[in-house]
Amino acid sequence: MTAVGFQALKAELSELRARRPALVDEVAAARSQGDLSENFAYHDARQHLGMLDGRIQTIEATLARAQVVEERNSEGVARIGSTVVVRDEFGESTYQLVGPTEGNMARGLISTVSPLGSALLDRRAGETVTFPTPGGERKAMVVSIS
Numbered sequence: 001m002t003a004v005g006f007q008a009l010k011a012e013l014s015e016l017r018a019r020r021p022a023l024v025d026e027v028a029a030a031r032s033q034g035d036l037s038e039n040f041a042y043h044d045a046r047q048h049l050g051m052l053d054g055r056i057q058t059i060e061a062t063l064a065r066a067q068v069v070e071e072r073n074s075e076g077v078a079r080i081g082s083t084v085v086v087r088d089e090f091g092e093s094t095y096q097l098v099g100p101t102e103g104n105m106a107r108g109l110i111s112t113v114s115p116l117g118s119a120l121l122d123r124r125a126g127e128t129v130t131f132p133t134p135g136g137e138r139k140a141m142v143v144s145i146s
Contacts, residue, residue, distance in 0.1 A: 001066045001099035002081050009066075009101070013059045016052055023049045062101050069099070078120045078145050080112060086120070086129075088140040097121070116140070 027049055030042035069080045078084050078097060085094045095110040097120060103111030110117040119129035120142065128141045 001068055001102060003068050003070070005098055005102035006063070006066055006068050009059050009063055013056065013063070016056050016059070020049075020052060020056070023052055066099075066101075076124050076145055078123045078142070083146045084120055085143040085145075086116075086140040087143050088138060092143060095120075 023045065027042065027045040030039060030045045033039055033041065036042050080097050080099060083094060083096050085092055087093075093108075095108050095117075097112055097117055098109045100111050100113045103109055103114060103117070110120075112118055112121055115131040115133065116129070119131040119140075123129060123142050123145075125142050125144050128139055130137055130139050132138075
């Protein structure tokens with residue numbers, strides 16, 4: 001995991017923990033409204049609290065076992081933290097290689113456990129990578145690494 005991804009998870013955890021007391025109060029207020037079997041507000045508040053608690057547990061577990069990888073000059077070799085420009089039949093795309101929990105294609109963050117991300121690891125500019133997709137294997141050329 002990159003240091004930026006680690007800090008982002010810590011910030012999300014802090015924000016979720018800050019929201020939790022308000023949700024607990026919401027559950028308590030809904031519980032005081034009477035019959036719980038037909039109390040939609042109570043069941044809804046419990047569901048939201050359960051989802052929040054689940055996300056908190058997931059983040060805590062991820063942070064507990066995370067290994068932060070230092071982003072350093074890898075002498076032209078694609079590693080976690082590298083920015084890689086690739087060219088395929090659709091044109092050029094720029095991605096940053098990140099750890100498994102950080103991937104977000106909309107932001108240009110590609111996980112090293114994704115098919116393309118794993119194919120790019122340890123590659124150099126000028127090399128061609130092949131990776132599986134639902135529509136069959138695709139190829140992309142590594143244009144540059146920084």
